[in-house]
Amino acid sequence: MSETLPRFILASASPRRRELLGQLGLPFTVVVADVVEHEERTTDPRTMVAHNAALKADWVAERHPDAWVLGADTTVFIDGEALNKPADGAEARAMLCQLSGRTHTVFTGMALRHRSKQIAIDRGVASDVTFKELDEATIEAYLARVHTLDKAGGYAIQEHGDLIIARQEGSLSNIIGLPLEELKQILTEQRLMD
């Protein structure tokens, strides 16, 4: 007799999150939540990413009450403000200038839901990233190589990161959009993986 696996849904349009979750070896499907994220100026990035992760997970969990649903949200925090996805190339340039030569914090919020089991788990993880001093030529070279408009803070550590990043502290997967160490712990506690 074959055992039915619990259904697991990733509530995300992000190819990075799909890739990262795939590394855990848990079968899953993707359902993208139709929600408007809160992306205003904030002094409290932890609360903002937790709120957005829950928005995405709750929207999908409502429609799939018997599935496990995971939502996440990532932001870059510097100078008391959250840098989300740049609207255009000019904003991406401005973000890279602001991050140049300095350390910022990347926050990812995760929300795991199972409606019919009444399970709601919310976690936030922070990692620090220090940028190299970037001159104009390096910024242009980076932007020519990497599509940054769909990335918080206008950069991707996983794509030509050596051009712009001096060092990072804490979880790398957290910076890319899903803190796998923390997630693995939660999924193990919920007996979804060994």
Ligand SMILES: Cc1cn([C@H]2C[C@H](O)[C@@H](COP(=O)(O)OP(=O)(O)OP(=O)(O)O)O2)c(=O)[nH]c1=O
């Ligand atoms: C800082 C950083 C962010 N990112 C990405 C991860 C996220 O996809 C994106 C932040 O945007 P999010 O709004 O967190 O996610 P998303 O819109 O891509 O997907 P969804 O809301 O459907 O889950 O930035 C990187 O890929 N590398 C990095 O180094």
